[in-house]
Amino acid sequence: MTTNEVAGPSQLLAARLQIPPMSYSHASGSWIFTSDGRRFLDACSGIVNVNIGHAHPTVVEALSDQAGICTYASAGSFAPTHMEQLAAATARAVHRPQDRVMFTPTGTHATESAIALARLAQRARGETGRHRVLTASLGYHGNSAFVLALSGHRSRRPHEDDSFGLAPAFDPPYPGHHLGCRFPVCRADCAHAVRDAIVAAGPDSVAAVLMETVNGTTGGGYCPPPGYLRALREICDEYGVLLIHDEVLTGLGRTGLPLGSHHAQDAEPDIITLAKGLGAGYLPLAATMIAPELADSIMSSGRWLPLMGTMSATPLQGRVGLAVLSVLDEIGALERDQVRGAQLGKILAEAVRDLPAVTDLRGVGYFYGIELAPGTIGEALRTTRSNGLLLYPFVGFHPDRTGEGLLIAPPLNATDAELEILGDGLRAALARIGDGAPVGAS
Numbered sequence: 001m002t003t004n005e006v007a008g009p010s011q012l013l014a015a016r017l018q019i020p021p022m023s024y025s026h027a028s029g030s031w032i033f034t035s036d037g038r039r040f041l042d043a044c045s046g047i048v049n050v051n052i053g054h055a056h057p058t059v060v061e062a063l064s065d066q067a068g069i070c071t072y073a074s075a076g077s078f079a080p081t082h083m084e085q086l087a088a089a090t091a092r093a094v095h096r097p098q099d100r101v102m103f104t105p106t107g108t109h110a111t112e113s114a115i116a117l118a119r120l121a122q123r124a125r126g127e128t129g130r131h132r133v134l135t136a137s138l139g140y141h142g143n144s145a146f147v148l149a150l151s152g153h154r155s156r157r158p159h160e161d162d163s164f165g166l167a168p169a170f171d172p173p174y175p176g177h178h179l180g181c182r183f184p185v186c187r188a189d190c191a192h193a194v195r196d197a198i199v200a201a202g203p204d205s206v207a208a209v210l211m212e213t214v215n216g217t218t219g220g221g222y223c224p225p226p227g228y229l230r231a232l233r234e235i236c237d238e239y240g241v242l243l244i245h246d247e248v249l250t251g252l253g254r255t256g257l258p259l260g261s262h263h264a265q266d267a268e269p270d271i272i273t274l275a276k277g278l279g280a281g282y283l284p285l286a287a288t289m290i291a292p293e294l295a296d297s298i299m300s301s302g303r304w305l306p307l308m309g310t311m312s313a314t315p316l317q318g319r320v321g322l323a324v325l326s327v328l329d330e331i332g333a334l335e336r337d338q339v340r341g342a343q344l345g346k347i348l349a350e351a352v353r354d355l356p357a358v359t360d361l362r363g364v365g366y367f368y369g370i371e372l373a374p375g376t377i378g379e380a381l382r383t384t385r386s387n388g389l390l391l392y393p394f395v396g397f398h399p400d401r402t403g404e405g406l407l408i409a410p411p412l413n414a415t416d417a418e419l420e421i422l423g424d425g426l427r428a429a430l431a432r433i434g435d436g437a438p439v440g441a442s
């Protein structure tokens, strides 16, 4: 028995997809190889995190080198040299060079830190009643009990009794999700839903608004209409509310620019979270970044920083994070002047053209959602896999809990040839849905 095989019933409690898991042997670049010798294109970069591909030599070298030098030196006792360097490099990478950066292991922790920092910053400026955080009715920010209670992930939201009285506060400007929208198509003015939510909550009680800049795994690539993120910024300013952008998925190049908010003008938030593309699947690593004046006010208020846990900042995370950022820089993913990923957009539009199983294609850069006809997701997962593609589903996102689709998010350094393979495999797979042909027959 190899280490990848398990005898008897699984004792592991873990999420499963609608199709059985496979046994892998190894991975390299955009590919994962199975134990029986097949190869699969990792067209979703794991869960939209393996953004520079598998086993990148620069990261592998940093990992193995630092593993032999020192993996842990407790913060406080030893100067966190690599984490200091990583803080500066992360701030530069997203073009906010003066930001202060707090590291934690996961995107969930980054969200928790962002909320804690927002509340502390409000208190530091004398706004002692501001504790509420307003979120959208479609969106995801992590899986702790607190953050899930705030999230607009319909199937993951906890039972009402377990939600601490918390719930999302406003509808986002995505087709079909902004209930009662007074325009035929959502536009910047739809940010009035956020203003209404602030007013309804009582502005003096609101610490922050928290939102994804491009909707991620819940709705699969919905983009806000032009001007929306700027309007959101203006509304927050009007009411003294801090703005947190969740860039856990979108940050560090996934949308074709270093941040999702870089697609908008004058939309700079106060606090940003990053995670998936920072650890890039090599180790757990997330960052919460905050504007320097807010950080300074917190620090001078003499309050403790939140969430500094055992594995918040280690030399190994520092080395690996720096290596990942150097690769992202090398491939141009941290450039702000040109949106990357245009070729993927063209390939996908061509791949899904006139296919009856596809009802929508949305997204930007290297992140897309393909919405599918009702009842086809299981078949779509099987046909895409049988055409050599690994894809991740998103389901139940419409207000009536219907909705199904596939995320497309190849590594940011996938070659043109790999993107072509993705497009060809996708078209061949989705064209077979509903045609009655046995899966695996292509």
Ligand SMILES: Cc1ncc(COP(=O)(O)O)c(C=O)c1O
Binding pocket: 106, 107, 108, 109, 111, 140, 141, 142, 143, 212, 216, 217, 246, 247, 248, 249, 275
């Ligand atoms: C937008 C967004 N925020 C937060 C999270 C939580 O990150 P993690 O799974 O690392 O806790 C995710 C994870 O998918 C995400 O997509």
